Structure formats: structure tokens, C-alpha cells
Amino acid sequence: MTDACVACQGTWPRPDHFIADLGLSKVYLHDDQFFPGWTIVVFQRHATELFQLAPTERFQLIEEVSRVAKTVAEIYQAQKINYELLGNQLPHIHWHIIPRLAGDPAPLKPVWCVPHSPLLLTGTALHEAINRLGHLLRMAR
Numbered sequence: 001m002t003d004a005c006v007a008c009q010g011t012w013p014r015p016d017h018f019i020a021d022l023g024l025s026k027v028y029l030h031d032d033q034f035f036p037g038w039t040i041v042v043f044q045r046h047a048t049e050l051f052q053l054a055p056t057e058r059f060q061l062i063e064e065v066s067r068v069a070k071t072v073a074e075i076y077q078a079q080k081i082n083y084e085l086l087g088n089q090l091p092h093i094h095w096h097i098i099p100r101l102a103g104d105p106a107p108l109k110p111v112w113c114v115p116h117s118p119l120l121l122t123g124t125a126l127h128e129a130i131n132r133l134g135h136l137l138r139m140a141r
């Protein structure tokens, strides 16, 4: 853990967007649901590069990321899943799992290049999205 890391501090992603603990990673619903089903998978300890992980850890992490992607794809009927492991702004290993759906406003572009107003879910809509993903992720074990 590093004091400067918001993922280690537990302040990002938002704790009230927590979906599931998969073992090596925790899953959260991204704040901005303009792209419905945008999910974040956060490695549970501080590491910044995949090559820093032991091979068994790396294998399990990829399995967990794949499990999240499959679940998101099923729920949101994705045409393609985008996997983003960038770390420029937050080096702590975290994946953005972004389903790209029929009717996507810019299907050939990464989501970061699509100008839009963030869509924030609240109340029942937020809880339903979290519960649906959490339920299927637990069943997929």
C-alpha cells in the first residue's frame, strides 16, 4: 500500500459502487454509466505492472477479469467488450471492463474519446445494476 494511492486507501472506486470480491480483485460499477455496464476490476494489493505479479497471480487475475467481462457481456448483451488497463492517472492495477452495445455512439473509438455528459445512477437504478452483476458473478464461481 502507498499512502498516495486512492485504490489502496479505498476511496476509489466509490465504496458504495462495490459489486463483488473475487479473491485477488474487487469489482465495482463505474460512476459514469453513459456506457451501460462499465465496470472496474481493482487488484487487491498495490502493484503497477502485470509483470510484477507472480505467474499464478497473473493467471488468476486474468481469470477474474474474464469472469467479469463474461458476466457484463451477458447482462448487457454486448457486441464487444473493451478491456482497458492503462494506469496513467492511477498506476495501481485496475481494469476498465466496458461493454460496447448495439447503438453505441462511436463503436470504432475508445470510450475516452467519446465526448459525453457522465450518466450517474442513483437509488434503485444503482442498486439494481450492482445486485444483478453481483448475483451473476457469485453464480459463475
Ligand SMILES: [Zn+2]
Pocket: 001, 002, 005, 006, 007, 008, 009, 045, 046, 047, 092
Ligand atoms: Zn494502490
